[in-house]
Amino acid sequence: MNIKKVAERAKVSTATVSRLLNKTSYISPETAKKVWTAIDELGYYPNINARGLASGRSQLLGLIVSDIVNPFFPELVKSFEECAVERGFEIIMANTNYDPQRTAMRVRQLIERRVDGVAVMTSEMDQTLIDELSTRGIPIVFLDTGEIQEKISNIRIDYEQGISEAVEHLLELGHRRIGFISGPLNLKSSRIRRLAFLRFLRRKGIIEKKELVTTGNHNIGGGRTAMNQLLELAEPPTAVLASNDLTAIGALQALRNHGRHVPEDISLIGFDDIALAESTDPPLTTVNISRVRVAEAAFDSLLELIGGETEIGREVRVETTLVVRESTARPGI
Amino acid sequence: MNIKKVAERAKVSTATVSRLLNKTSYISPETAKKVWTAIDELGYYPNINARGLASGRSQLLGLIVSDIVNPFFPELVKSFEECAVERGFEIIMANTNYDPQRTAMRVRQLIERRVDGVAVMTSEMDQTLIDELSTRGIPIVFLDTGEIQEKISNIRIDYEQGISEAVEHLLELGHRRIGFISGPLNLKSSRIRRLAFLRFLRRKGIIEKKELVTTGNHNIGGGRTAMNQLLELAEPPTAVLASNDLTAIGALQALRNHGRHVPEDISLIGFDDIALAESTDPPLTTVNISRVRVAEAAFDSLLELIGGETEIGREVRVETTLVVRESTARPGI
DNA sequence: TTTCGGATTTGAAACGTGTAAAGAATTTCA
C-alpha cells in the first residue's frame, strides 16, 4: 500500500500522486479525481518517514519544557500543539525535569529525528546543545531566555508591563506599603519579576523597604511561609504582590489562618493567571500572561525561520495585563 | 554526513556501521573502534527517518489525551514520556479537546507517521479510528475504556477499591449521612465512580438517600454549586465524597462561605490526589491514583504488544488508595 | 603439515517509500 500502487491503479506516475498530495503543482481535475479514487479505494496513507527522507523536512517540531506539571505549561503546550497541527506539523514533547543530562539526550534525539525546529521553554539549556542545533541549521525559538541570532528567535514576556499595572492598581486604591513575594532567585524569570517590581516602585518615588520583599519558591508552601513572615512584621504590608499564582494561593491560606480577610484587611495580587486563579476564594486579581499568545508567537517565529523567509531571528514581545478580580480593595483603616 | 561517509572514513561497509549502531551482530573490537572514531570525527547522527523507512519501526509512540490542562494529565504524560525515553522511544502528543474531528485527524497523522503504538487516554474515541489502527497492526493501550483484543490492551483503574476505602474511613469515623458529588454523567469514568460509591454503600447496608447524591462537572465551580445544594438540605450530610479533587476544592470553598469548618463540621474527601490536594486548607483527604503506575502500566503493555511477545492484549489493574490528610474527622455533635 | 567444517566477521546490493529536477507530451493561443 504505497504510492506506487496508487499510481498504478490510477494509471498515472508516482510523481503525479505526490504532487497532488503535496499540492506542489496543478493537476487536471480529471487526473486528480482518478487519483483520489485510487487513494480511497486502497486506503492509502502516505508514509511520513519516506516523505521526510526524500524531502528533508520532517514536519516535526521539538518542544522542550522543563516541567509540564507546573500549571503554567500545560496550556502553553496545548496552544503550541494546536498551532502546529493547524499547519501540518506535529510535536515531540521533551520534558527535561531541569536535568541537564536528560536535556542533552533529548536534544540529540530531536536532531536524529530531523525535527524542523525546536521551541525551548526552559532556561536550563546548555550552550553546547544550542550550538549543536545551530550547526545543523535547525531553527530555535526561546522563551524569555535567548538572544536573537541566525535561526534563533526569542519570545520576551513583558513582565514589566503587568507588574506596573498591578502596582499602579494598588497605588490607585491607596496602598503604600506593598509587599512582594518573589520566586526562587536562581530562576531568571523570578529575578526579572522581582526587579521589575522594585524598579517600578522606585520610579513612582516609593521608598523601597527591604523587609517587604521576601522570597518564596513558586509553590503554595513557599507562598504560605513567606506570607507568614510578612505578617510577623511590626508593620505588615497592606497589599502583597506574588511572583506567581501558586505563591499567591499560599499567601491566601496564610492570611486566612491568621484571620485576615482578603481583600478587606489586605490586598493580594498573583501572577500568571492560571486557571485556578479564577476559582480561589476570593477570586484572585492577577497578571495574565496569555499562554495562547506566547505559544502563537513561538510557533509563528519558528515557522518563519523554518520557511527561510528570514535568516536572522526576531524578538517578539508578549504583553501581560492585569486581571482585576476580587482580591484587591482599598486598604482597611 | 551520512552513514556512507562514516563507512568510507572507517574503511568499512555501511552494513558494518549499521550493525554497530544497532548492536545487531558482533563486530570485532578493532573495527568497532575504527567506526566509532569516524562517527565522532564526523559528528554523525543517524537519520531516524531513513532508519524508520528501512526498518519499518519508527520508535515513536502516539499519546492521545483529551485535555492536558486537566491537572490529572500532565503527570501522566510526564511519566509516560519518561518510560518511553528510557526505552529509546519518543512520544507525539495529541490533544483532542474532546473533539471527534480533531481526534480523527490526529489519529490519521499518527498512522502516517507510522507510530509503533498508541496510548489512548481519552474515552471519546470512535470505533472506526480504533479499527483503522488495528487494521494496520498498530498496538493500542486504552485507559479505562477498552476491551482487550488482538494488539489491544487496557489499563483499568480500580475506582471501587479507593472509594471503598474512602467510605469505610468515613464510616469508621462515625459518619452515616454521606454525600457524593459526581462528575458529569456523560463521562464513563464519572459514572463508574458514582456507581462504585452507591454499590459500596448498599453493600454496607446503608440506605441510599437520593438527595445526597448530586452532580458536579469535575471543576471547582461545579463542586461549589453542588455543595451549596447539599447544604440547603433539611438534613445535610456530615461527610461528602467528591468525584475528583477540583470538585472537592469547590466544595471546600462553598463550605467556607457558609461558615462551616472542615473537618470539624463536615468531612470532605476528594479523588485523584492532584498535587494541589496537599496544599489546600485544610489538606485534602483524597483517593490517590498513581499517575506513575498508570503510565508505567500503559507503556509496558504497549511495549509488550510492540515486541510481539503477545498477540492478544491484557488488562492491567491499577490500585487506588486512600490518602488521609486533614479534611476528615468524627462528625460534630 | 595440510585440509576441512564451522564459526565469525564483513561486504555488496537490494530493498523501503516518497520528492523533485529535468524533460516529454499535449494543449492553447497568437
Next chain:
DNA sequence: TGAAATTCTTTACACGTTTCAAATCCGAAA
C-alpha cells in the same frame, strides 16, 4: 505553425537496514 503554457513521466535521489554471500579464522582430523 511555432512558442508558450499546462500536465504528466522519467529517473535520480534521500539514508539506513537486512539478506545473502564471501572472506577470514579457528581448531580438529587426516
